[in-house]
Amino acid sequence: MQPLIDTELWLAHKRRALARPVEGADFLMRRAAEDLADRLAAVERRFGKAAALFCQTSAAADVLAASGKVGEIVRVEMDEALLAGGPGLVAPPETVPFEDGSLDLVVSLLSLHAMNDIPGVLAQI
Numbered sequence: 001m002q003p004l005i006d007t008e009l010w011l012a013h014k015r016r017a018l019a020r021p022v023e024g025a026d027f028l029m030r031r032a033a034e035d036l037a038d039r040l041a042a043v044e045r046r047f048g049k050a051a052a053l054f055c056q057t058s059a060a061a062d063v064l065a066a067s068g069k070v071g072e073i074v075r076v077e078m079d080e081a082l083l084a085g086g087p088g089l090v091a092p093p094e095t096v097p098f099e100d101g102s103l104d105l106v107v108s109l110l111s112l113h114a115m116n117d118i119p120g121v122l123a124q125i
Helices: 007-019 027-041 059-067 118-124
Strands: 047-053 070-077 105-107
Touching: 027 059, 047 059, 059 070, 059 105
Parallel strands: 047 070, 047 105
Antiparallel strands: none
């Protein structure tokens, strides 16, 4: 199957943006993180382990931590540079690097649309 999305090009664009940051350019990610915070606030349960999957910034992980509802948070990115020196895992695109059933919550902000096999990623989650 021919890929629809050139994930290497997508990642190159993200690296370029990191190399030349522009104040306020992350407005959409901040907005998505605010929406995540609103949705998480409505949930009554606690989650033992959560993953912020390919979110490109720490915004989602920060929201999970601030909620007080998650015991352990693991960031997963496609490139070490996207972790910005913070803790996390690096995994190839479309790969969820966790054992089956080991996560209680998975969030992904503004990135699944850039995957070639969205159903495959969702099945791994």
